[in-house]
Amino acid sequence: MRVSVFGATGSIGESTFDLLSRRDDIETVALTGGRNVTRLAQQARSLSAQLAVTAHDDCYLALKQALSGSGIEVAAGTDALIAAAERPTDWVMSAIVGAAGLAPGFRALAQGATLALANKESLVTAGPLLMREAARHNARILPVDSEHSAVFQALTGEDITTVERVIITASGGPFRTWSKAQLAGASLAQAAKHPTWDMGQRITIDSATLFNKALEVIETREYFDLRPEQIEVIVHPQSIIHALVGFRDGALMAHLGAPDMRHAIGYALNWPERAALPIARLDLAQLAQLSFEAPDPDRFPALRLAREVMELRGHAGAAFNAAKEVALDEFIAGHIGFQDMALLVERTIDSLLSNSGLTDAVESLETVAAMNQMARDIATRLASRMTSSGA
């Protein structure tokens, strides 16, 4: 099987690399990364990739040097990422973080490859477009986000019209039990420490605000074509149950597994087979208890914002994600506080409400990119005011 991995040097990329390294039937077409060219070159040599691409032009020479004598092609820049996605292959892992992951995944679908989609931002920003592209080219999108892989697995062999509801779980993040007063002082180091999963920094902080779950609610709607009221979130601090599907006879089918993304990645890599995977087996007696609680919309407004975005439809998902990306950058830079992130996203959406483009149907990558930029500009402006006023 020919495979390409976008975002190979990240957390999902490394887990994918681990699974690919254990197989002897894999032909690696392209591996892409960002600034970590040393690791990208190691991976490319190890998997004998045809091509290695860094997203950054200024990293080209370093990557070229790291791969000298290997015979592996080297390229750099966003156009090179697109060209890599157009190289014929069978299976593509989409694991770039953020809206930057959309265009390569879209191109991979256009050449008919199976898209293993970790990059949830693709569906949040351009769900209908991506689904149409997959259908047009008879290409398949397989969910890699753990909750959506869990739903996909629970739905196997089921009639989607018998589904009443889908429940995705949230760990609640590191601040699950914190008061609003405590949240006001939440630091970057505290937010970047996930209680159960080992992930990249950005998604880890999104888990702390529950923006990760907000994106996932929208992602659920796009994958499974459900009405927003059919999608529920339950806080489950152990991250053992990843999702549950409720059917019209009252049955709930739950998916359980150790918090290890190699499960969802391996499922997508081997689908429709269920192959053996090197994942820790659950010891239920040792776990002893699985607990659940309702999310608190007062301390964590992100889920409420996601519901508003789903009502708006159109380009609201792209605006929501863009504002969230800016808010995250501003928090990481120390310009705004933890709770300011949700405030900034809400203010950006409010400011865009008077813009008719927000609710226009998603027609092309260009309109999505335009909304992405507009929302980023507004959020950046609003953030600078927050910084100077302290609110």
Ligand SMILES: NC(=O)C1=CN([C@@H]2O[C@H](COP(=O)(O)OP(=O)(O)OC[C@H]3O[C@@H](n4cnc5c(N)ncnc54)[C@H](OP(=O)(O)O)[C@@H]3O)[C@@H](O)[C@H]2O)C=CC1
């Ligand atoms: N980590 C997880 O367990 C899960 C992640 N996801 C989703 O998967 C995606 C990846 O997450 P994760 O692996 O944690 O992220 P990481 O930050 O660990 O990795 C991101 C990858 O994307 C590359 N990258 C960063 N910015 C750009 C850019 N602008 N253009 C091209 N490449 C870029 C990075 O390169 P470099 O590091 O070399 O600079 C790296 O290879 C996200 O969409 C996330 O929401 C979903 C479920 C679980």
Ligand SMILES: CC(=O)[C@@H](O)[C@H](O)COP(=O)(O)O
């Ligand atoms: C592993 C995975 O799929 C993440 O999206 C995970 O769900 C993050 O944890 P939270 O449940 O805390 O958002």
Ligand SMILES: [Mn+2]
């Ligand atoms: Mn998830």
